Amino acid sequence: MRIDVVSLFPEFVAQCAAFGVVGRAVERGLLSIHGTNPRDFAEGNYRRVDDRPFGGGPGMVMLIEPLRRALDAARRAGEGPSRVVYMSPQGRRLDQAGVRRLAAEPRLIVLCGRYEGVDERLIRAEVDEEVSIGDYVLSGGELPAAVLVDAIARLQDGVLNDTESAQQDSFEDGLLDCPHYTRPVEHDLGRVPDVLLSGDHARIARWRRMQSLGRTAARRPDLLDGRELSKADRELLQAYREEAAA
Numbered sequence: 001m002r003i004d005v006v007s008l009f010p011e012f013v014a015q016c017a018a019f020g021v022v023g024r025a026v027e028r029g030l031l032s033i034h035g036t037n038p039r040d041f042a043e044g045n046y047r048r049v050d051d052r053p054f055g056g057g058p059g060m061v062m063l064i065e066p067l068r069r070a071l072d073a074a075r076r077a078g079e080g081p082s083r084v085v086y087m088s089p090q091g092r093r094l095d096q097a098g099v100r101r102l103a104a105e106p107r108l109i110v111l112c113g114r115y116e117g118v119d120e121r122l123i124r125a126e127v128d129e130e131v132s133i134g135d136y137v138l139s140g141g142e143l144p145a146a147v148l149v150d151a152i153a154r155l156q157d158g159v160l161n162d163t164e165s166a167q168q169d170s171f172e173d174g175l176l177d178c179p180h181y182t183r184p185v186e187h188d189l190g191r192v193p194d195v196l197l198s199g200d201h202a203r204i205a206r207w208r209r210m211q212s213l214g215r216t217a218a219r220r221p222d223l224l225d226g227r228e229l230s231k232a233d234r235e236l237l238q239a240y241r242e243e244a245a246a
């Protein structure tokens with residue numbers, strides 16, 4: 001999969017491709033990440049990429065033409081059709097289903113805004129979808145782009161090892177993860193739950209599922225809205241609640 005990131009800070013993009021899971025995906029040729037800087041396509045001595053907003057108000061707005069030329073250059077740099085995603089608080093909130101959908105694209109071009117954002121005419125003409133990583137305002141779209149790239153990289157076949165895949169699975173089915181413990185068994189902060197020391201894999205898997213269901217119901221009940229729990233899951237959730245109330 002190829003991802004082109006259009007950003008005034010392409011070095012930021014290079015960094016996010018250099019470490020961890022994303023770096024591994026790139027090393028293995030499972031993902032390629034490229035930066036294109038709109039400033040390289042700006043005109044005039046100052047190579048302007050932004051200007052004052054019509055109608056007044058604070059801040060600056062990114063100009064159409066440098067972005068349009070950068071998007072065109074990014075398109076031409078790769079092969080095949082590409083989907084243009086603009087990182088923006090006005091976008092659809094990113095969740096794992098959205099990551100899976102975007103990870104299935106052969107190519108993405110991720111547009112990162114700065115300042116107050118991008119001229120609306122560019123968005124309407126060039127952007128296929130706006131995506132938000134949360135209801136807060138950041139200084140630029142580069143961190144949201146890095147979040148999207150990381151989540152997509154993890155879904156590329158051959159990137160995660162078995163352990164990492166297991167962790168990924170716990171989020172894949174829309175539930176919060178279970179708690180995790182490691183050595184020592186005894187600590188002044190508490191003891192590891194005995195079930196995890198039992199060696200009984202079926203019992204451990206049941207406990208972990210119960211914890212995921214219980215934590216999701218307690219912390220993110222919205223994730224269970226409209227979800228038809230199986231009889232077994234309903235019983236596990238009941239057991240979690242009884243244990244919590246004891």
Ligand SMILES: Nc1nonc1C(=O)N[C@@H]1CC[C@H](O)C1
Nearest residue numbers: 087088113114132133138140144
């Ligand atoms: N939350 C978000 N999810 O995606 N992007 C953002 C975000 O805050 N973007 C900034 C808004 C103005 C600046 O141009 C960049």
